[in-house]
Amino acid sequence: xxxxxxxxxxxxxxxxxxxxxxxxxxxxxxxxxxxxxxxxxxxxxxxxxxxxxxxxxxxxxxxxxxxxxxxxxxxxxxxxxxxxxxxxxxxxxxxxxxxxxxxxxxxxxxxxxxxxxxxxxxxxxxxxxxxxxxxxxxxxxxxxxxxxxxxxxxxxxxxxxxxxxxxxxxxxxxxxxxxxxxxxxxxxxxxxxxxxxxxxxxxxxxxxxxxxxxxxxxxxxxxxxxxxxxxxxxxxxxxxxxxxxxxxxxxxxxxxxxxxxxxxxxxxxxxxxxxxxxxxxxxxxxxxxxxxxxxxxxxxxxxxxxxxxxxxxxxxxxxxxxxxxx
Numbered sequence: 001x002x003x004x005x006x007x008x009x010x011x012x013x014x015x016x017x018x019x020x021x022x023x024x025x026x027x028x029x030x031x032x033x034x035x036x037x038x039x040x041x042x043x044x045x046x047x048x049x050x051x052x053x054x055x056x057x058x059x060x061x062x063x064x065x066x067x068x069x070x071x072x073x074x075x076x077x078x079x080x081x082x083x084x085x086x087x088x089x090x091x092x093x094x095x096x097x098x099x100x101x102x103x104x105x106x107x108x109x110x111x112x113x114x115x116x117x118x119x120x121x122x123x124x125x126x127x128x129x130x131x132x133x134x135x136x137x138x139x140x141x142x143x144x145x146x147x148x149x150x151x152x153x154x155x156x157x158x159x160x161x162x163x164x165x166x167x168x169x170x171x172x173x174x175x176x177x178x179x180x181x182x183x184x185x186x187x188x189x190x191x192x193x194x195x196x197x198x199x200x201x202x203x204x205x206x207x208x209x210x211x212x213x214x215x216x217x218x219x220x221x222x223x224x225x226x227x228x229x230x231x232x233x234x235x236x237x238x239x240x241x242x243x244x245x246x247x248x249x250x251x252x253x254x255x256x257x258x259x260x261x262x263x264x265x266x267x268x269x270x271x272x273x274x275x276x277x278x279x280x281x282x283x284x285x286x287x288x289x290x291x292x293x294x295x296x297x298x299x300x301x302x303x304x305x306x307x308x309x310x311x312x313x314x315x316x317x318x319x320x321x322x323x324x325x326x
Contacts (some may be wrong), residue, residue: 037072038081038165038213039188043130049237050137052153052271054198054322055120066159066194071128072120073188074165078129085162086133088140092155095143101205102144110161112143130186150291153269155196198269200238204318205229210247210308220308224248228312230265240265245274245284247310252272259284259302270322280304286323293317298325 003067029176046067049059072078087109090102110172113135120129140157142148173190184280208228213220226248232240242265244250244258251258266273274284282302289297296319301307314317 044069220252
């Protein structure tokens with residue numbers, strides 16, 4: 001055990017040395033067309049989703065922004081950057097047809113905003129210049145000649161960056177390598193897909209009561225109660241982990257621990273469903289019964305045949321009125 005811990009510590013130390021060295025040598029960027037160039041390292045994806053107001057069935061322009069913190073990495077610590085074009089293209093999946101683009105792929109994506117050297121400045125803890133920008137959705141729509149009425153839930157805005165250096169060279173997603181896009185030291189995709197999603201705030205710890213349990217074990221009758229925690233999955237809007245997706249049935253019927261596995265609760269603009277499978281490989285389904293804002297009731301089953309009718313009790317008015325199963 002000590003040997004394993006020592007080896008792990010040595011590896012972490014070596015990674016730390018490598019990481020510290022990368023920022024203090026002239027970057028040799030693995031581009032397709034250039035041996036040495038520049039890239040925009042993603043420091044923070046501050047806002048990479050747009051909001052759709054499902055209750056009023058309208059794109060929430062005022063509360064939607066595209067925002068990033070980027071670091072300009074080149075042989076002169078970011079000083080070769082002449083400009084950064086922020087371009088946009090709208091994308092929609094048409095069922096049975098395919099993807100529809102605006103403008104069409106054969107046309108150039110319009111510039112939404114152009115960053116200048118003045119938009120970059122020193123930052124603590126790095127020698128490279130950084131920029132921190134926010135672009136309102138209204139600015140993106142104006143560049144594309146669109147209005148809020150043209151946007152649906154599930155749409156995607158492809159936000160593409162083009163870095164132009166002081167030699168006139170252009171760096172973007174069409175000439176960067178896979179290392180630049182997703183490598184450990186680079187994280188510079190040059191294109192960010194901004195999804196139009198409905199805000200989802202279903203996380204918390206709730207009291208559950210399950211009736212009509214299947215199997216109908218004595219320990220489950222007439223009902224079983226307890227607490228369950230629903231926790232947002234980091235980086236995946238509308239996805240939640242659940243501490244016990246059997247809502248007490250595994251314990252009362254089998255004396256077993258919760259189902260675990262990869263089961264998630266999905267909230268897609270108010271439409272609830274389960275995704276993934278539990279530790280035994282079984283998938284779960286749910287059917288909405290009722291919601292008064294405090295008590296959310298649904299029937300659930302899994303592919304093994306377990307099931308029940310569960311009510312989740314939250315503070316008054318917690319559950320959104322648009323919750324349902326489609």
